[in-house]
Amino acid sequence: MRISFACLILLATIVSGCTKEKGINAVVPINDTIYVSEEFSSKPIAGAKVILKKCTQWDFFVGCTGVFSPFKTITTDYLGRAIFVRPNAIDELVVEHTKYWTKGFRSSISYSISLTPKCLIRAHLKKINSYSSTDALNIDVNGDCDAVVCWWRSNNWFPRTPTDTIVNVYGRAKYDNKISWYVNIANQDTLSSIININATDTADINIDY
Structure with a gap:
């Protein structure tokens, strides 16, 4: 089967165009950063666990019934940062460290969190x-x-x-x-x-x- 030179050029153009279009419209992941520091001193806390949770039990009338399941855990670095790709939704966020009291958020997520020693x-x-x-x-x-x-x-x-x-x-x-x-x-x-x-x-x- 013969394929004309013109057809090859047309095919290459279509493939190239699709590739470029895909690159333009590709979804670029957005990173979120949560900063964890010590209350009073504002010292960054390394090694804190930032736990992201989703509601796993919904009620048609009242919404979330208070049952949450973790879907991602990030450990803060030496600057107290927990960096992660932004999910569609976070229903509950919990931050814990062995030397600090645990803190959690539901209705609104804070991106700057201080823990009490x-x-x-x-x-x-x-x-x-x-x-x-x-x-x-x-x-x-x-x-x-x-x-x-x-x-x-x-x-x-x-x-x-x-x-x-x-x-x-x-x-x-x-x-x-x-x-x-x-x-x-x-x-x-x-x-x-x-x-x-x-x-x-x-x-x-x-x-x-």
Whole structure:
């Protein structure tokens, strides 16, 4: 079968034109960058995990029911940057690091995130009363509260009422951490101490219960 020279030129032109058109209209990936830094000092945090999630359970009337599944995890570099190709949607974003308190976003995604450092509080427990085997000692760390938000952590220790020992409690560095405890009944706390220390420091408290 013979193919004329003119046909070859036409074919080459079509192929060339398609190639150029593809290059012009090709979708170029857009990179997003999230910056993670330390609260107060603004120091970049390297090694933080930025977890991108999508809602996996939708309701026709209420929308997302609060069930999310991670689809990408990026680790921040030495400049605190998490660089990734922009997805179609991010329903939840969570940032975590072993030395900092985890922070998450849903309704609006922040691209500049500051994490609060953890501070170590050593609680020296001394058992001075008798308790039954079903009693349980709880230690609360209550931070700064206002009309909307109250930062709070609770630690339930096992064995339920330990004998004399030392346990580690973590609070927020450079914040007032109100340390209190109760046995069994919440909201009947006994105030132990208010601790405000740096992330690199350690505070010691005594709890006689």
